[in-house]
Amino acid sequence: MIRALGLMSGTSLDGIDAAIIETDGEGAVRAGASLAVPYKPEERLLLRLALEAAKSWEPDEPMPEEVAEAERHLTLANALAVRALLAEAGLKPADISVIGFHGQTVLHQPERRRTVQIGLGDVLARLTGIDVVNDFRSADVAAGGHGAPLVPLYHQALAGSTGIVEPVAIINIGGVGNVTYISPDGALLAFDTGPGNALIDDWAHEHTGEPVDRDGALAAGGDVDMDVLERLMAHEFFDAPPPKSLDRFSFSPEAVRHLSPPDGAATLTAFTVEAIARGLAHIPGVPSRFVVCGGGRHNPVLMAMLSKRLQGGVLPAEDLGWRGDDVEAEAFAYLAVRSLRGLPLSLPTTTGVPEPMPGGRIHRAGSIAHD
Structure with missing residues (x-):
């Protein structure tokens, strides 16, 4: 150790x-x-x-x-x-x-x-x-x-240490969203799902001066514009098979620019959720639960939308005894040890690299x- x-x-x-x-x-x-x-x-x-x-x-x-x-x-x-x-x-x-x-x-x-x-x-x-x-x-x-996501091998280690044996999807909502699917036999599939908090944060900063939509308060006062959401989801990224990854600026908030600050926040929050749901359609099994890590799980509006869209089974990382804000920092400590030992940091099923x-x-x- x-x-x-x-x-x-x-x-x-x-x-x-x-x-x-x-x-x-x-x-x-x-x-x-x-x-x-x-x-x-x-x-x-x-x-x-x-x-x-x-x-x-x-x-x-x-x-x-x-x-x-x-x-x-x-x-x-x-x-x-x-x-x-x-x-x-x-x-x-x-x-x-x-x-x-x-x-x-x-x-x-x-x-x-x-x-x-x-x-x-x-x-x-x-x-x-x-x-x-x-x-x-x-x-x-x-x-x-x-080159992303790199956390899945640590997700697998965490799930094993928690005793999870059924299929599980671990959803990380940081600036970009990503998912790790762990099958019952331990096989991994991971990929970026789309925007996470970045668009929401930028919108909140622009309209409130706050760095985030704290407690989802801005989105809670607005309504989702379904026409705008449909246009956002028409991006070719969502139909591409995994593995796949994104840059923070792969998506733009221009589509919501004409909306009020609350409606824009609600629509961007729904965009993050719908992107995750669309991404989960690419996984080969049916997860028994969806474990949410990252800053997005602190947004109650986002979490409520996600639970409704995925029809339950959504729980914050803390419900498994994990530290949801620390998982990625822990992961890079874990990957540093793997690097010292010459072990793979990524797999064909996590980043699309030709070999571990x-x-x-x-x-x-x-x-x-x-x-």
């Missing part, structure tokens, strides 16, 4: 999730301390500027300065999150064998064999005094995979740790 610390910053741009687990990188998982560090407004602004700059970034061009600046700040913010978590857990850097550092996705174009998660792994290793694994997706994408694919880049801390 190896004690690892995972760091995750999702496309919702809400903050950094940090979690410690002990694992062998296979079926054994024990959860440790965790915490969430919300981004400061200026950090969120830097990341938004980086995302905008990355839209027009071509492979033969140097990294845009907005992206480089965000990368420096992001790395420091993650180092501070590691320090805070270690202090809370009463641990020293020497007590952690490896950090799994996801970084921040600013560009995801697997069709061009290109994906970029910013974050300076070598700098984080020096700042923390702990070995770091980052760049989890590049090998998969270079081999022809989608190891990955990750290891940065050794050496003897220097900066205070």
Whole structure:
């Protein structure tokens, strides 16, 4: 068993999730301390500027300065999150064998064999005094995979540790939505389903100044425009077979621009739910339950819509004893251990890569740790 610390910053741009687990990188998982560090407004602004700059970034061009600046700040913010978590857990850097550092996705174009998660792994290793694994997706994408989702192998380990033997669908609603289907014989199928919270968050930020539609309050006051929803669901992505993945900006809120703020929020929330339901039509079995992880499960309007659309069986991760806000951070701790052991991080049925694919880049801390 190896004690690892995972760091995750999702496309919702809400903050950094940090979690410690002990694992062998296979079926054994024990959860440790965790915490969430919300981004400061200026950090969120830097990341938004980086995302905008990355839209027009071509492979033969140097990294845009907005992206480089965000990368420096992001790395420091993650180092501070590691320090805070270690202090809370009463641990020293020497007590952690490896950090799994996801970084921040600013560009995801697997069709061009290109994906970029910013974050300076070598700098984080020096700042923390702990070995770091980052760049989890590049090998998969270079081999022809989608590079996402990467959490399914951890979902499988979690389900096994919980004693789940029946078919189950694990739905993660972050900035983008994705699903992992685990069959009774342990076979995996995973793919992105469509928009998660990103469109809803952007709409709420534009109309309320809040970074999210807190408690679904904006959507709760509106009505779903079914004509707009039908147009949104006409996107070719939804009929494509898995594996498949998305960029945060694969979908636009322009279709709801003419709606009132509450109606726009309600329609975008329904879009996320309908995308998940449409995605589940691609799985080969009938799940006995749908386990929801990620920030979307905190939105009661979204959860109520999802339960109605899937006709029950929808439960938050906590009902299984999981930490729904920490699953992805835990997953990158788990994947870091797999990377150290040379085990695959992705499979043909999770990312479309031709064969099980190891990955990750290891940065050794050496003897220097900066205070």
